[in-house]
Amino acid sequence: MIKTSTFQIQIVCPGCNNYHAVSGIVDLDTCQNCGKSINVRSILNDRMFGMMDKVKYINGYLAGSIEQMGGTGAYKLLYTSMPPECEECQAMLEESLLLKAIEESKPVTCPACSHKMPVRGADAEIKEFHPKAIGVINDSHGKDGNEKNTDKTEMFVFKCMTCGAGLELTGDTKRTIKCNYCDNENYLPDSIWTKLHPNKEVQPLYLLIEIDENEIKETIDYFLRVTAIRIYSKHFENFIRSYFEKPFVNGSLLVWLKYFLSAKSDKSGFNMNIEDLHKYFYDSMILGLENHPAELKMAAAEYGTNMPVSLQEKLSGDKDDKVRLALAKNENLEKETYKKLQKDKNSNVSAEAGKHKKGFLKGLFG
Numbered sequence: 001m002i003k004t005s006t007f008q009i010q011i012v013c014p015g016c017n018n019y020h021a022v023s024g025i026v027d028l029d030t031c032q033n034c035g036k037s038i039n040v041r042s043i044l045n046d047r048m049f050g051m052m053d054k055v056k057y058i059n060g061y062l063a064g065s066i067e068q069m070g071g072t073g074a075y076k077l078l079y080t081s082m083p084p085e086c087e088e089c090q091a092m093l094e095e096s097l098l099l100k101a102i103e104e105s106k107p108v109t110c111p112a113c114s115h116k117m118p119v120r121g122a123d124a125e126i127k128e129f130h131p132k133a134i135g136v137i138n139d140s141h142g143k144d145g146n147e148k149n150t151d152k153t154e155m156f157v158f159k160c161m162t163c164g165a166g167l168e169l170t171g172d173t174k175r176t177i178k179c180n181y182c183d184n185e186n187y188l189p190d191s192i193w194t195k196l197h198p199n200k201e202v203q204p205l206y207l208l209i210e211i212d213e214n215e216i217k218e219t220i221d222y223f224l225r226v227t228a229i230r231i232y233s234k235h236f237e238n239f240i241r242s243y244f245e246k247p248f249v250n251g252s253l254l255v256w257l258k259y260f261l262s263a264k265s266d267k268s269g270f271n272m273n274i275e276d277l278h279k280y281f282y283d284s285m286i287l288g289l290e291n292h293p294a295e296l297k298m299a300a301a302e303y304g305t306n307m308p309v310s311l312q313e314k315l316s317g318d319k320d321d322k323v324r325l326a327l328a329k330n331e332n333l334e335k336e337t338y339k340k341l342q343k344d345k346n347s348n349v350s351a352e353a354g355k356h357k358k359g360f361l362k363g364l365f366g
Contacts, residue, residue: 001252008202012074021202023140035175060219064235084206086110102135107144118142137206220259244284249295257299278306301327312337328352
């Protein structure tokens with residue numbers, strides 16, 4: 001199964017204390033403001049996720065911001081598990097399109113507006129960031145990444161401060177350049193440097209990983225049981241809100257829903273309150289329920305715990321037989337819901353609902 005994680009990353013440069021937009025998953029990057037080298041690798045791999053397990057965070061369907069203010073290596077990270085979008089027209093890009101681009105090492109072309117985004121296969125740097133990575137979309141170091149670095153093709157002429165000879169400068173020129181005529185070093189002033197390296201907006205990086213069902217279950221268990229990170233329950237809510245603004249379906253999401261909606265708190269009082277998260281999900285789902293993908297409704301119907309009666313009622317009357325059949329398999333419904341399903345016009349639905357015994361009958365027949 002494939003899952004996408006979207007990052008927008010800024011790191012404070014230790015040279016000028018300005019935020020630098022990270023445009024790729026790399027070991028070192030050059031500050032667009034002062035030209036100093038920034039150790040991106042140590043911040044991405046060792047510091048950005050703090051005490052959290054980075055891999056389990058990326059494996060989960062979450063969204064939020066992580067920020068460290070002040071000091072060398074301060075950073076801002078915006079993260080979401082929503083699928084990649086074209087940066088020009090915001091059309092959602094199909095998973096098959098992304099996989100084909102990675103396999104062929106060609107830029108992704110948006111089918112809606114023909115905008116191209118660079119593609120980078122999973123090399124050693126990317127694998128260190130996440131061992132199950134298969135590639136990154138929109139990484140400026142990827143195939144045809146020059147489309148993200150058009151400033152490097154522009155050339156300027158600067159006079160040597162010692163002998164006045166002309167020095168040719170491009171976006172690849174270092175902050176200090178030696179004159180070919182007098183061998184003296186020239187430090188490029190801010191006015192020249194900013195022309196060569198104009199401030200870049202923070203572009204999203206789309207990391208594609210290959211994940212299995214057990215790894216998805218592990219990330220749910222991790223966030224439910226690691227008491228020190230209760231604050232990240234907000235990141236579940238952020239994703240749920242984003243998801244229902246623009247619903248999508250893929251294999252890894254459906255597996256995540258299976259374990260998320262069937263999860264139960266361990267009642268320690270310190271971990272996340274999964275009942276509250278379930279309520280937030282159901283409250284969001286019931287709005288515009290008729291327009292949601294059938295696969296989403298089926299996953300919620302079959303695996304949902306703590307499901308409000310109002311949602312049970314709507315799902316038990318859904319026009320899609322597969323949704324009602326999925327609901328009939330759920331062992332956590334109200335008695336009245338089973339009664340309604342046992343009278344369903346579809347024999348498969350009524351038979352499945354008939355397997356559930358409630359109250360007095362359950363005591364007699366198990």
